[in-house]
Amino acid sequence: MKKEMVENIRYFDMQKLSSWGYNMERKLKTYQIHLKVNGPVFVGDGNEIQKKEYMFLNRNTIGVIDGSKFYMLAKKLHLQNDFERFMIDDTREDLKHWCFRNHVSQNDLKNCMKYVENVGDRSEEKGKLQVMTCITDPYGNPYVPGSSLKGMLRTILLSRDILQNREKYRTDTRQLRSDLKVNRINRRILNNNIVKIEKNAFNSVRSSGKETVDFDIMSGIIVGDSEPLSREDIILCQKWEQHTDGTYKTLNILRECIKPGTVIKSTLTIDETLCNIKKEDILEAVQLFYEQYYQNFQKKFSRSDRRKPNTVFLGGGSGFVSKTVIYPLFGEKEGIETVKNIFDRTNVPKTHQHYKDTRIGVSPHILKCTRYQGKEYMMGECELNII
Numbered sequence: 001m002k003k004e005m006v007e008n009i010r011y012f013d014m015q016k017l018s019s020w021g022y023n024m025e026r027k028l029k030t031y032q033i034h035l036k037v038n039g040p041v042f043v044g045d046g047n048e049i050q051k052k053e054y055m056f057l058n059r060n061t062i063g064v065i066d067g068s069k070f071y072m073l074a075k076k077l078h079l080q081n082d083f084e085r086f087m088i089d090d091t092r093e094d095l096k097h098w099c100f101r102n103h104v105s106q107n108d109l110k111n112c113m114k115y116v117e118n119v120g121d122r123s124e125e126k127g128k129l130q131v132m133t134c135i136t137d138p139y140g141n142p143y144v145p146g147s148s149l150k151g152m153l154r155t156i157l158l159s160r161d162i163l164q165n166r167e168k169y170r171t172d173t174r175q176l177r178s179d180l181k182v183n184r185i186n187r188r189i190l191n192n193n194i195v196k197i198e199k200n201a202f203n204s205v206r207s208s209g210k211e212t213v214d215f216d217i218m219s220g221i222i223v224g225d226s227e228p229l230s231r232e233d234i235i236l237c238q239k240w241e242q243h244t245d246g247t248y249k250t251l252n253i254l255r256e257c258i259k260p261g262t263v264i265k266s267t268l269t270i271d272e273t274l275c276n277i278k279k280e281d282i283l284e285a286v287q288l289f290y291e292q293y294y295q296n297f298q299k300k301f302s303r304s305d306r307r308k309p310n311t312v313f314l315g316g317g318s319g320f321v322s323k324t325v326i327y328p329l330f331g332e333k334e335g336i337e338t339v340k341n342i343f344d345r346t347n348v349p350k351t352h353q354h355y356k357d358t359r360i361g362v363s364p365h366i367l368k369c370t371r372y373q374g375k376e377y378m379m380g381e382c383e384l385n386i387i
Contacts, residue, residue: 027272031279032387033149033223035264038307039381040120040237040257040370041315042134043144049131052087055096057106057116062131062236062254065095066114073112077104115231118259121371122238123250134234134256141228142256144264144314150223152314153282154198155323157218160285161201162328163292172197173329180341187346190324197325220275224267235259237370237379239317244360246302255317257370260377264314268386279386286310286384289328296327296335300362303376304369310384318380319368339363 054064074083079102086098093101099109134142162169176193179186204215239253258264270277287309298304313322320339321327327335340363343354357363368379 029270029272029279031268031270033264033266033268034385034387035149035266035312035314035382036385037258037260037262037264037382038311039377039379040235040255040259040372041144041264041380041382042132042237042255042257042317043148043315044132044255045135047133049133051094051129052098053095054131055094055099055109056119060119061116062119063109063113063116065109065112069112073104073108077102077108079104117231117256118235119254120235120237121374122254128252130253131236132253132255134258137228139228141230142234142258143228144226144258144266146223146225146266148315149226149266150218150221152312153221153223154202154218155325156285156289156312157277157282158198158201159289159292159325159328160281162197162325163288169197169200169329172200176329176338180338180345182345185345185347189345190342194325197329215274217275217277220271220273221277222269222271224269226264226266229258229262229264233258233262235372237372240369240371240376242301242303242367242369242376244300244302244362244365249366257315257379260372264382283310283384283386286312292328293321296332297321297362298367298378300360301367304367304378307378307381308383312382312384313378313380314382315380317368318378319366320364322380336361336363 049064053067054062057063071080071083074080082102083098086093098104135145136142172193175196179189179193199214202216202218204217205212206215234256236254237257239251239255241249241251243249268279270279290307290309290311293313294306299306313319326339326342329335330338336357340354340357343352343364348354352364354363354365357365370377370379
Protein backbone atom coordinates (compact mmCIF):
# COMPACT_ATOMS: atom_id res chain seq x y z
CA MET A 1 0.00 0.00 0.00
CA LYS A 2 1.30 3.47 -0.87
CA LYS A 3 2.54 5.69 1.94
CA GLU A 4 0.09 8.51 1.02
CA MET A 5 -2.85 6.09 1.26
CA VAL A 6 -1.76 4.86 4.70
CA GLU A 7 -1.45 8.44 5.93
CA ASN A 8 -4.92 9.27 4.59
CA ILE A 9 -6.45 6.29 6.35
CA ARG A 10 -4.80 7.26 9.62
CA TYR A 11 -5.99 10.83 9.27
CA PHE A 12 -9.53 9.73 8.45
CA ASP A 13 -9.68 7.35 11.43
CA MET A 14 -8.47 10.03 13.84
CA GLN A 15 -11.01 12.47 12.42
CA LYS A 16 -13.79 10.00 13.11
CA LEU A 17 -12.51 9.25 16.61
CA SER A 18 -12.21 12.94 17.32
CA SER A 19 -15.82 13.49 16.28
CA TRP A 20 -16.85 10.80 18.80
CA GLY A 21 -14.99 12.60 21.55
CA TYR A 22 -12.08 10.17 21.63
CA ASN A 23 -9.21 12.53 20.92
CA MET A 24 -10.60 15.67 22.51
CA GLU A 25 -9.36 16.37 26.02
CA ARG A 26 -8.56 12.71 26.75
CA LYS A 27 -8.72 12.05 30.48
CA LEU A 28 -6.31 9.30 31.45
CA LYS A 29 -5.97 8.06 35.00
CA THR A 30 -3.19 5.61 35.78
CA TYR A 31 -3.01 3.30 38.79
CA GLN A 32 -0.87 0.48 40.09
CA ILE A 33 -2.38 -2.99 40.36
CA HIS A 34 -0.92 -5.09 43.15
CA LEU A 35 -1.94 -8.74 43.29
CA LYS A 36 -0.75 -10.58 46.36
CA VAL A 37 -0.56 -14.25 45.45
CA ASN A 38 -2.30 -16.37 48.10
CA GLY A 39 -2.66 -19.49 45.97
CA PRO A 40 -0.26 -20.57 43.21
CA VAL A 41 -0.98 -18.77 39.91
CA PHE A 42 -0.46 -20.65 36.64
CA VAL A 43 -0.24 -18.65 33.40
CA GLY A 44 0.88 -21.21 30.84
CA ASP A 45 2.57 -20.81 27.48
CA GLY A 46 1.02 -23.98 26.05
CA ASN A 47 4.21 -26.03 26.27
CA GLU A 48 5.40 -29.00 28.30
CA ILE A 49 8.81 -30.07 29.54
CA GLN A 50 9.42 -33.55 28.14
CA LYS A 51 10.72 -36.39 30.30
CA LYS A 52 14.09 -36.25 28.50
CA GLU A 53 14.52 -32.59 29.44
CA TYR A 54 14.20 -32.71 33.23
CA MET A 55 14.90 -34.88 36.25
CA PHE A 56 14.07 -34.90 39.94
CA LEU A 57 17.22 -33.98 41.84
CA ASN A 58 15.35 -35.01 45.00
CA ARG A 59 11.68 -35.36 45.92
CA ASN A 60 11.20 -31.59 46.25
CA THR A 61 13.46 -30.25 43.50
CA ILE A 62 13.41 -30.55 39.74
CA GLY A 63 16.20 -29.60 37.32
CA VAL A 64 15.61 -28.61 33.69
CA ILE A 65 18.61 -29.16 31.45
CA ASP A 66 20.09 -26.83 28.87
CA GLY A 67 20.16 -29.06 25.79
CA SER A 68 23.29 -27.51 24.28
CA LYS A 69 25.29 -27.72 27.50
CA PHE A 70 24.17 -31.27 28.11
CA TYR A 71 25.19 -32.34 24.62
CA MET A 72 28.64 -30.85 25.16
CA LEU A 73 28.90 -32.80 28.42
CA ALA A 74 27.91 -36.03 26.62
CA LYS A 75 30.53 -35.29 23.98
CA LYS A 76 33.16 -34.71 26.66
CA LEU A 77 32.29 -38.06 28.24
CA HIS A 78 32.30 -39.78 24.80
CA LEU A 79 28.58 -40.45 25.09
CA GLN A 80 27.32 -38.30 22.23
CA ASN A 81 26.20 -41.21 20.05
CA ASP A 82 24.27 -42.80 22.90
CA PHE A 83 22.82 -39.41 23.87
CA GLU A 84 21.65 -38.75 20.30
CA ARG A 85 19.93 -42.14 20.21
CA PHE A 86 18.32 -41.37 23.58
CA MET A 87 16.98 -38.00 22.42
CA ILE A 88 15.81 -39.13 18.97
CA ASP A 89 14.50 -42.63 19.56
CA ASP A 90 11.08 -43.03 21.13
CA THR A 91 12.11 -44.93 24.24
CA ARG A 92 10.53 -45.23 27.67
CA GLU A 93 13.76 -44.13 29.31
CA ASP A 94 13.82 -40.76 31.05
CA LEU A 95 16.77 -38.45 31.68
CA LYS A 96 17.45 -39.67 35.21
CA HIS A 97 17.74 -43.31 34.13
CA TRP A 98 19.96 -42.39 31.17
CA CYS A 99 22.33 -40.50 33.49
CA PHE A 100 22.34 -43.38 35.98
CA ARG A 101 23.04 -45.94 33.24
CA ASN A 102 25.95 -43.87 31.90
CA HIS A 103 27.36 -42.91 35.32
CA VAL A 104 26.91 -39.17 34.81
CA SER A 105 27.69 -37.47 38.13
CA GLN A 106 25.47 -34.96 39.96
CA ASN A 107 28.26 -32.36 39.82
CA ASP A 108 28.46 -32.64 36.02
CA LEU A 109 24.67 -32.35 35.81
CA LYS A 110 24.55 -29.17 37.90
CA ASN A 111 26.62 -27.34 35.29
CA CYS A 112 24.10 -28.26 32.58
CA MET A 113 20.94 -27.01 34.27
CA LYS A 114 18.93 -24.24 32.65
CA TYR A 115 17.13 -23.71 35.95
CA VAL A 116 16.09 -25.54 39.12
CA GLU A 117 12.64 -25.31 40.72
CA ASN A 118 11.08 -26.35 44.00
CA VAL A 119 8.19 -28.80 43.82
CA GLY A 120 5.07 -28.56 45.96
CA ASP A 121 3.62 -31.49 47.87
CA ARG A 122 2.80 -34.29 45.47
CA SER A 123 1.27 -37.71 45.43
CA GLU A 124 2.96 -40.06 42.99
CA GLU A 125 0.54 -41.60 40.50
CA LYS A 126 1.02 -44.23 37.85
CA GLY A 127 1.45 -43.09 34.25
CA LYS A 128 3.16 -40.24 32.45
CA LEU A 129 3.89 -37.09 34.45
CA GLN A 130 3.07 -33.86 32.58
CA VAL A 131 5.15 -30.77 33.42
CA MET A 132 3.48 -27.64 32.04
CA THR A 133 5.51 -24.45 31.65
CA CYS A 134 4.66 -20.82 32.48
CA ILE A 135 4.88 -17.92 30.08
CA THR A 136 8.17 -16.00 30.04
CA ASP A 137 9.50 -12.87 28.38
CA PRO A 138 12.36 -12.94 25.80
CA TYR A 139 14.86 -12.92 28.68
CA GLY A 140 13.37 -16.00 30.30
CA ASN A 141 11.67 -14.11 33.14
CA PRO A 142 8.16 -15.23 34.13
CA TYR A 143 5.43 -12.57 33.94
CA VAL A 144 1.66 -12.16 33.67
CA PRO A 145 0.38 -10.70 30.35
CA GLY A 146 -1.85 -7.67 30.55
CA SER A 147 -4.45 -9.58 28.54
CA SER A 148 -4.75 -12.16 31.36
CA LEU A 149 -5.21 -9.44 33.95
CA LYS A 150 -7.75 -7.57 31.82
CA GLY A 151 -9.66 -10.79 31.10
CA MET A 152 -10.00 -11.35 34.84
CA LEU A 153 -11.28 -7.79 35.34
CA ARG A 154 -13.68 -8.13 32.40
CA THR A 155 -15.37 -11.17 33.96
CA ILE A 156 -15.57 -9.43 37.35
CA LEU A 157 -17.09 -6.26 35.87
CA LEU A 158 -19.54 -8.27 33.78
CA SER A 159 -20.66 -10.12 36.90
CA ARG A 160 -21.25 -6.80 38.69
CA ASP A 161 -23.40 -5.44 35.88
CA ILE A 162 -25.48 -8.63 35.83
CA LEU A 163 -25.99 -8.66 39.62
CA GLN A 164 -27.06 -5.00 39.63
CA ASN A 165 -29.20 -5.09 36.45
CA ARG A 166 -30.86 -8.51 36.23
CA GLU A 167 -33.77 -7.28 34.12
CA LYS A 168 -31.31 -6.09 31.46
CA TYR A 169 -30.19 -9.70 30.90
CA ARG A 170 -33.60 -11.40 30.93
CA THR A 171 -33.49 -12.05 27.17
CA ASP A 172 -29.92 -13.45 27.41
CA THR A 173 -30.82 -15.90 30.17
CA ARG A 174 -33.94 -17.00 28.28
CA GLN A 175 -31.86 -17.62 25.13
CA LEU A 176 -29.26 -19.70 27.00
CA ARG A 177 -32.01 -21.79 28.62
CA SER A 178 -33.51 -22.40 25.20
CA ASP A 179 -30.17 -23.37 23.62
CA LEU A 180 -29.45 -25.83 26.41
CA LYS A 181 -32.77 -27.62 25.81
CA VAL A 182 -31.64 -28.62 22.31
CA ASN A 183 -30.49 -32.21 22.72
CA ARG A 184 -27.27 -32.13 20.73
CA ILE A 185 -23.57 -31.52 21.31
CA ASN A 186 -22.52 -27.91 20.78
CA ARG A 187 -19.06 -27.12 22.11
CA ARG A 188 -19.48 -23.41 21.44
CA ILE A 189 -22.83 -22.96 23.12
CA LEU A 190 -21.41 -20.99 26.04
CA ASN A 191 -19.01 -18.92 23.92
CA ASN A 192 -21.77 -17.89 21.52
CA ASN A 193 -24.05 -16.76 24.33
CA ILE A 194 -21.34 -14.98 26.32
CA VAL A 195 -20.42 -12.87 23.27
CA LYS A 196 -24.00 -11.54 23.23
CA ILE A 197 -24.06 -11.03 27.01
CA GLU A 198 -20.78 -9.08 26.95
CA LYS A 199 -22.08 -6.94 24.11
CA ASN A 200 -25.15 -6.17 26.22
CA ALA A 201 -22.90 -5.12 29.11
CA PHE A 202 -20.07 -3.25 27.45
CA ASN A 203 -21.17 -2.01 24.02
CA SER A 204 -22.07 1.63 23.64
CA VAL A 205 -23.37 3.30 20.49
CA ARG A 206 -21.62 6.46 19.36
CA SER A 207 -22.87 8.69 16.56
CA SER A 208 -21.13 10.94 14.08
CA GLY A 209 -23.63 12.61 11.80
CA LYS A 210 -25.42 9.81 9.93
CA GLU A 211 -22.93 7.16 11.10
CA THR A 212 -23.35 5.08 14.26
CA VAL A 213 -20.79 2.64 15.60
CA ASP A 214 -20.91 -0.03 18.32
CA PHE A 215 -18.18 0.79 20.77
CA ASP A 216 -16.73 -1.48 23.51
CA ILE A 217 -16.25 0.66 26.62
CA MET A 218 -13.69 -1.86 27.91
CA SER A 219 -11.31 -0.50 25.27
CA GLY A 220 -10.93 2.40 27.68
CA ILE A 221 -9.34 0.08 30.26
CA ILE A 222 -5.69 -0.60 29.46
CA VAL A 223 -3.80 -3.11 31.57
CA GLY A 224 -0.07 -3.52 31.08
CA ASP A 225 2.00 -6.67 31.35
CA SER A 226 3.22 -7.29 34.87
CA GLU A 227 6.70 -6.41 36.01
CA PRO A 228 9.09 -9.32 35.33
CA LEU A 229 9.33 -11.97 38.02
CA SER A 230 12.30 -14.22 38.71
CA ARG A 231 12.73 -18.00 38.60
CA GLU A 232 12.84 -17.92 42.41
CA ASP A 233 9.18 -16.83 42.29
CA ILE A 234 8.18 -20.06 40.49
CA ILE A 235 7.31 -23.44 42.01
CA LEU A 236 5.96 -26.63 40.48
CA CYS A 237 2.50 -27.55 41.78
CA GLN A 238 0.59 -30.77 41.32
CA LYS A 239 -3.05 -30.66 40.32
CA TRP A 240 -5.29 -31.57 43.27
CA GLU A 241 -9.08 -31.80 43.21
CA GLN A 242 -11.05 -31.36 46.43
CA HIS A 243 -14.51 -32.94 46.61
CA THR A 244 -17.44 -31.77 48.71
CA ASP A 245 -17.07 -34.72 51.09
CA GLY A 246 -13.51 -33.65 51.93
CA THR A 247 -11.77 -36.29 49.85
CA TYR A 248 -9.11 -35.54 47.23
CA LYS A 249 -7.96 -36.75 43.86
CA THR A 250 -4.50 -36.03 42.48
CA LEU A 251 -3.51 -35.97 38.82
CA ASN A 252 -0.12 -36.52 37.20
CA ILE A 253 0.18 -32.88 36.20
CA LEU A 254 2.77 -30.41 37.47
CA ARG A 255 2.47 -26.74 36.55
CA GLU A 256 4.99 -23.93 36.84
CA CYS A 257 3.19 -21.48 39.15
CA ILE A 258 3.89 -18.15 40.79
CA LYS A 259 4.35 -19.04 44.44
CA PRO A 260 2.32 -17.74 47.38
CA GLY A 261 3.63 -14.53 48.91
CA THR A 262 4.71 -13.05 45.57
CA VAL A 263 3.26 -9.65 44.62
CA ILE A 264 2.36 -9.25 40.93
CA LYS A 265 2.59 -5.58 39.89
CA SER A 266 1.09 -4.01 36.79
CA THR A 267 -0.34 -0.69 35.57
CA LEU A 268 -4.01 0.10 35.02
CA THR A 269 -4.94 3.08 32.83
CA ILE A 270 -8.55 4.22 32.54
CA ASP A 271 -9.40 6.47 29.61
CA GLU A 272 -12.41 8.35 30.96
CA THR A 273 -13.31 9.73 27.52
CA LEU A 274 -14.02 6.15 26.39
CA CYS A 275 -15.09 4.47 29.57
CA ASN A 276 -17.35 5.40 32.49
CA ILE A 277 -15.86 2.74 34.78
CA LYS A 278 -14.00 4.13 37.79
CA LYS A 279 -11.41 2.61 40.12
CA GLU A 280 -14.13 2.41 42.80
CA ASP A 281 -16.39 0.46 40.42
CA ILE A 282 -13.68 -2.15 39.91
CA LEU A 283 -13.08 -2.54 43.64
CA GLU A 284 -16.82 -2.87 44.27
CA ALA A 285 -17.10 -5.42 41.46
CA VAL A 286 -14.29 -7.49 43.00
CA GLN A 287 -16.15 -7.74 46.31
CA LEU A 288 -19.45 -8.60 44.62
CA PHE A 289 -17.80 -11.27 42.51
CA TYR A 290 -16.07 -12.99 45.41
CA GLU A 291 -19.20 -12.88 47.59
CA GLN A 292 -21.30 -14.66 44.96
CA TYR A 293 -18.40 -17.07 44.26
CA TYR A 294 -18.27 -17.99 47.94
CA GLN A 295 -22.03 -18.28 48.45
CA ASN A 296 -22.79 -20.23 45.26
CA PHE A 297 -19.70 -22.41 45.10
CA GLN A 298 -16.80 -22.28 47.55
CA LYS A 299 -18.75 -22.72 50.78
CA LYS A 300 -19.99 -26.10 49.53
CA PHE A 301 -16.48 -27.45 50.21
CA SER A 302 -16.10 -28.07 53.92
CA ARG A 303 -12.32 -27.68 54.01
CA SER A 304 -12.31 -24.27 52.32
CA ASP A 305 -12.69 -21.15 54.49
CA ARG A 306 -14.02 -17.77 53.40
CA ARG A 307 -11.28 -15.49 52.06
CA LYS A 308 -10.88 -11.71 52.17
CA PRO A 309 -13.46 -9.59 50.27
CA ASN A 310 -10.88 -8.43 47.69
CA THR A 311 -10.13 -12.01 46.60
CA VAL A 312 -9.84 -12.68 42.86
CA PHE A 313 -8.78 -15.70 40.81
CA LEU A 314 -6.13 -15.44 38.12
CA GLY A 315 -4.69 -17.87 35.59
CA GLY A 316 -5.31 -21.42 34.50
CA GLY A 317 -6.58 -24.23 36.69
CA SER A 318 -8.65 -21.96 38.95
CA GLY A 319 -11.92 -23.51 37.84
CA PHE A 320 -15.05 -22.92 35.76
CA VAL A 321 -16.90 -20.74 38.28
CA SER A 322 -14.04 -18.23 38.55
CA LYS A 323 -14.04 -17.73 34.76
CA THR A 324 -17.76 -17.48 34.01
CA VAL A 325 -20.92 -15.59 34.99
CA ILE A 326 -23.43 -18.45 35.05
CA TYR A 327 -24.18 -18.12 38.77
CA PRO A 328 -24.62 -14.32 38.62
CA LEU A 329 -27.03 -14.87 35.70
CA PHE A 330 -29.10 -17.69 37.16
CA GLY A 331 -28.55 -17.68 40.91
CA GLU A 332 -27.58 -20.67 43.03
CA LYS A 333 -30.35 -23.21 42.40
CA GLU A 334 -30.86 -22.73 38.66
CA GLY A 335 -27.13 -22.08 38.26
CA ILE A 336 -26.29 -25.62 39.41
CA GLU A 337 -28.62 -27.13 36.80
CA THR A 338 -27.39 -24.73 34.10
CA VAL A 339 -23.70 -25.49 34.68
CA LYS A 340 -24.45 -29.22 34.68
CA ASN A 341 -26.31 -28.86 31.38
CA ILE A 342 -23.46 -26.84 29.86
CA PHE A 343 -21.05 -29.67 30.68
CA ASP A 344 -23.47 -32.15 29.14
CA ARG A 345 -24.01 -30.14 25.92
CA THR A 346 -20.29 -29.41 25.49
CA ASN A 347 -19.50 -33.13 25.70
CA VAL A 348 -17.53 -33.16 28.95
CA PRO A 349 -16.73 -36.87 29.51
CA LYS A 350 -19.30 -38.84 31.52
CA THR A 351 -16.45 -40.05 33.73
CA HIS A 352 -16.46 -36.57 35.32
CA GLN A 353 -19.89 -37.54 36.76
CA HIS A 354 -21.54 -34.14 36.47
CA TYR A 355 -24.90 -35.93 36.38
CA LYS A 356 -24.48 -36.10 40.17
CA ASP A 357 -24.14 -32.33 40.58
CA THR A 358 -27.82 -31.60 41.26
CA ARG A 359 -27.94 -34.16 44.06
CA ILE A 360 -24.62 -33.00 45.50
CA GLY A 361 -25.81 -29.38 45.43
CA VAL A 362 -22.96 -27.74 43.52
CA SER A 363 -21.68 -27.71 39.95
CA PRO A 364 -18.92 -28.39 39.22
CA HIS A 365 -18.45 -30.60 42.28
CA ILE A 366 -14.67 -30.14 42.37
CA LEU A 367 -12.60 -27.31 43.86
CA LYS A 368 -9.29 -26.86 42.04
CA CYS A 369 -6.42 -26.66 44.51
CA THR A 370 -2.86 -27.71 45.25
CA ARG A 371 -0.48 -28.20 48.18
CA TYR A 372 2.83 -26.58 48.99
CA GLN A 373 4.97 -27.06 52.10
CA GLY A 374 2.19 -28.90 53.89
CA LYS A 375 -0.50 -26.27 53.25
CA GLU A 376 -3.49 -26.41 50.93
CA TYR A 377 -4.18 -23.57 48.48
CA MET A 378 -6.93 -22.68 46.02
CA MET A 379 -5.40 -22.31 42.58
CA GLY A 380 -5.08 -18.74 41.32
CA GLU A 381 -6.22 -17.07 44.54
CA CYS A 382 -4.97 -13.47 44.90
CA GLU A 383 -5.82 -10.30 46.80
CA LEU A 384 -6.35 -7.32 44.48
CA ASN A 385 -5.41 -3.78 45.45
CA ILE A 386 -5.44 -0.73 43.18
CA ILE A 387 -3.13 2.05 44.26
